[in-house]
Amino acid sequence: MDLERLSQQFWQQGYLLIEDFFPQQLMDQANQAITEYFDVDPAFWHNDEFLEKAKTEVIPWFPQNDNHQLFDQIEQFPAFSDITQQILGDEWENLYCMVMFSKAGTRGQAWHQDCAPEIVHQFNLNRLIYTEDIKPEVGGEVVIVPGSHRLGLLPAGDPEAAMEQQLVLRPRKGSLILLHGHTWHRVLPIHQGYRFSTNYRAIPKGTPQDITDVCVYRNMRYHFGLNQVIEERKI
Ligand SMILES: O=C(O)CCC(=O)C(=O)O
Ligand SMILES: [Fe+2]
Numbered sequence: 001m002d003l004e005r006l007s008q009q010f011w012q013q014g015y016l017l018i019e020d021f022f023p024q025q026l027m028d029q030a031n032q033a034i035t036e037y038f039d040v041d042p043a044f045w046h047n048d049e050f051l052e053k054a055k056t057e058v059i060p061w062f063p064q065n066d067n068h069q070l071f072d073q074i075e076q077f078p079a080f081s082d083i084t085q086q087i088l089g090d091e092w093e094n095l096y097c098m099v100m101f102s103k104a105g106t107r108g109q110a111w112h113q114d115c116a117p118e119i120v121h122q123f124n125l126n127r128l129i130y131t132e133d134i135k136p137e138v139g140g141e142v143v144i145v146p147g148s149h150r151l152g153l154l155p156a157g158d159p160e161a162a163m164e165q166q167l168v169l170r171p172r173k174g175s176l177i178l179l180h181g182h183t184w185h186r187v188l189p190i191h192q193g194y195r196f197s198t199n200y201r202a203i204p205k206g207t208p209q210d211i212t213d214v215c216v217y218r219n220m221r222y223h224f225g226l227n228q229v230i231e232e233r234k235i
Contacts, residue, residue: 014149014183021176031131057106108187110159124181140195
């Protein structure tokens with residue numbers, strides 16, 4: 001892996017998709033752990049106001065809070081730390097690992113920035129792992145606007161309408177997507193079956209640990225700590 005070239009690409013585009021990053025066997029193990037967990041507790045965690053306004057229907061699980069060793073093992077996978085270090089530089093920190101589950105018939109996620117973009121050097125890095133292929137018949141593709149991490153605030157507007165310059169990513173089992181938290185992104189609806197993604201969020205030195213508490217959508221800013229809308233955005 002040419003880490004320097006990949007890091008340059010990341011900083012130009014606001015994202016990277018690297019296929020076959022993780023061994024298939026490790027992905028099988030993770031997929032089995034995730035399937036077992038969600039069979040047990042499929043209840044929606046977010047409140048109704050959020051689900052309605054954000055047009056987001058995902059159920060999160062934080063496996064490291066359950067002392068799940070396998071997810072520590074993935075976090076420590078050497079190439080994973082190496083690429084993160086190259087992009088974020090010294091003294092970057094792991095934030096948390098969040099597995100997201102979406103059922104068939106749910107809408108994915110509306111356009112958003114994971115954190116407010118006003119302070120350019122403060123952001124979260126999404127390190128998204130896919131333990132199964134994202135297939136057109138299932139849906140749940142990741143859509144991004146390349147380079148939008150440099151464009152500031154996601155414009156107010158229709159939360160889900162297609163945007164000019166958008167790019168649809170269809171990661172496969174073992175793929176890694178690195179995504180800057182200021183990059184405009186969304187997840188397409190899930191048509192059948194279900195969808196999992198696993199996000200190891202990290203931050204560069206100088207970014208507060210609660211950076212992802214406030215997420216920017218095209219119609220609002222939402223505070224996940226308070227579970228409430230803190231700003232309505234008008235078109
Ligand atoms: O599930 C995905 O593929 C992306 C989810 C997302 O927007 C995020 O984790 O910030
Ligand atoms: Fe996101």
